[in-house]
Amino acid sequence: MPDFRYLAMDRSGNQVTGSLAARDTADAVARMRGQGLYPVEVTEGAAGRLTRAEQARPQASPIAGASRKVGRMHILLFTREMADLIDAGLPIDRGLSVLIEQSDDDALRAMVTAMREDVRAGKPLSEALQRFPREFPPLYANMIRAGEVAGQLPQVMSRLADFLEKEHVRRAQVMAALTYPSVLISVAVLAVTFLLTFVIPRLQDVFRDLGADLPIPTQMLLALSAGLMHYWWAIGGVIAATVLLFRAWVRTDGGCRVYDSFRLSAPLFGVLATKLVMARFVRTLGTLLAGGVPILEALAIAATAVGNAVASDRIGSVRDAVRQGETLAAALETTGGFLPLVVHMTAVGEETGRLPKMLIRTSDTLDMEVDNAMRRLTSLVEPMVVLLMGGFVGFVVLSILLPIFQANTIVK
Numbered sequence: 001m002p003d004f005r006y007l008a009m010d011r012s013g014n015q016v017t018g019s020l021a022a023r024d025t026a027d028a029v030a031r032m033r034g035q036g037l038y039p040v041e042v043t044e045g046a047a048g049r050l051t052r053a054e055q056a057r058p059q060a061s062p063i064a065g066a067s068r069k070v071g072r073m074h075i076l077l078f079t080r081e082m083a084d085l086i087d088a089g090l091p092i093d094r095g096l097s098v099l100i101e102q103s104d105d106d107a108l109r110a111m112v113t114a115m116r117e118d119v120r121a122g123k124p125l126s127e128a129l130q131r132f133p134r135e136f137p138p139l140y141a142n143m144i145r146a147g148e149v150a151g152q153l154p155q156v157m158s159r160l161a162d163f164l165e166k167e168h169v170r171r172a173q174v175m176a177a178l179t180y181p182s183v184l185i186s187v188a189v190l191a192v193t194f195l196l197t198f199v200i201p202r203l204q205d206v207f208r209d210l211g212a213d214l215p216i217p218t219q220m221l222l223a224l225s226a227g228l229m230h231y232w233w234a235i236g237g238v239i240a241a242t243v244l245l246f247r248a249w250v251r252t253d254g255g256c257r258v259y260d261s262f263r264l265s266a267p268l269f270g271v272l273a274t275k276l277v278m279a280r281f282v283r284t285l286g287t288l289l290a291g292g293v294p295i296l297e298a299l300a301i302a303a304t305a306v307g308n309a310v311a312s313d314r315i316g317s318v319r320d321a322v323r324q325g326e327t328l329a330a331a332l333e334t335t336g337g338f339l340p341l342v343v344h345m346t347a348v349g350e351e352t353g354r355l356p357k358m359l360i361r362t363s364d365t366l367d368m369e370v371d372n373a374m375r376r377l378t379s380l381v382e383p384m385v386v387l388l389m390g391g392f393v394g395f396v397v398l399s400i401l402l403p404i405f406q407a408n409t410i411v412k
Contacts, residue, residue, distance in 0.1 A: 166363075
């Protein structure tokens with residue numbers, strides 16, 4: 001039987017290293033747990049042993065910058081690099097030391113330094129990273145804990161890195177899809193503001209010299225221009241107050257649920273929002289299950305990760321049904337509110353014993369559908385903005401020309 005080196009915690013919380021013979025990694029983990037050890041790292045061969053010099057190395061003090069939140073991209077790189085370092089046989093604290101030396105971000109170095117201190121003090125990595133809940137949400141911490149218990153920490157961290165990469169790509173795609181419409185609408189608003197505050201006021205004297213009653217469109221245009229010029233502060237205050245009140249209302253439990261329900265049922269955008277929520281749900285659940293997290297715990301974490309209170313309530317109902325003995329697919333169908341694709345693929349995954357893989361594949365399919373839908377919506381925004389802008393410009397031109405035509409008619 002092959003020889004396995006391990007890093008583990010005993011019942012007193014002390015760090016223990018050693019070796020044992022076992023058929024495979026799972027057998028090694030089972031033997032260690034039979035000895036009352038909590039496996040943190042299990043590697044085949046001579047790697048994985050901490051030297052006495054490394055165990056006696058003095059603890060480093062935190063570095064300045066720990067109060068600043070570490071960015072998502074830094075967390076992604078940290079996860080990927082740690083997975084590679086641990087998979088290469090480095091003990092956890094040595095892997096953390098390598099990342100400290102390589103990092104040029106003060107906040108990341110401070111965080112990793114604090115984590116290394118905890119690991120050297122005998123804490124498992126999952127407990128060390130729980131000191132930083134802003135950077136490591138429950139999904140992350142629970143997957144790391146499951147990987148430690150199963151002795152598959154490198155594989156679990158690699159799955160986590162894949163998950164974070166997908167999330168980063170999805171967020172970048174959403175931002176890219178929204179950038180062009182945002183720029184187009186901003187330019188249109190600026191152009192309208194310029195016309196009303198700079199061009200129209202300079203035509204008032206011309207209209208006054210015509211000496212005739214102005215047409216209704218021209219009067220409306222002048223009133224709009226005067227209102228914007230003299231009461232811009234009130235208009236800005238109303239807009240700011242509306243935004244602040246809306247944000248405060250959305251933070252309340254009732255307001256959050258009303259707003260999230262509207263997001264899922266809104267015309268045109270509701271289907272897109274539903275697919276986004278479902279894609280995040282099945283990807284999170286599939287990643288957790290693949291990492292060894294129990295299904296009830298995985299459902300509880302996924303409910304907090306979808307970013308929609310109504311969907312979270314539905315997932316909570318699914319969790320209750322699964323706890324009572326229903327299959328996940330049956331619980332999804334009974335609860336309602338889940339896309340047929342999610343229900344059918346979940347049923348296939350349960351029947352074939354490949355539920356995590358089928359859930360992640362379903363999320364990929366939903367992501368592709370979201371991409372297509374966002375491209376279609378983006379392609380509709382441009383003509384809509386152009387039509388609105390052209391309509392307003394036409395109204396301005398008509399309002400300017402009508403008094404001139406009217407004056408010429410009177411003169412004739």
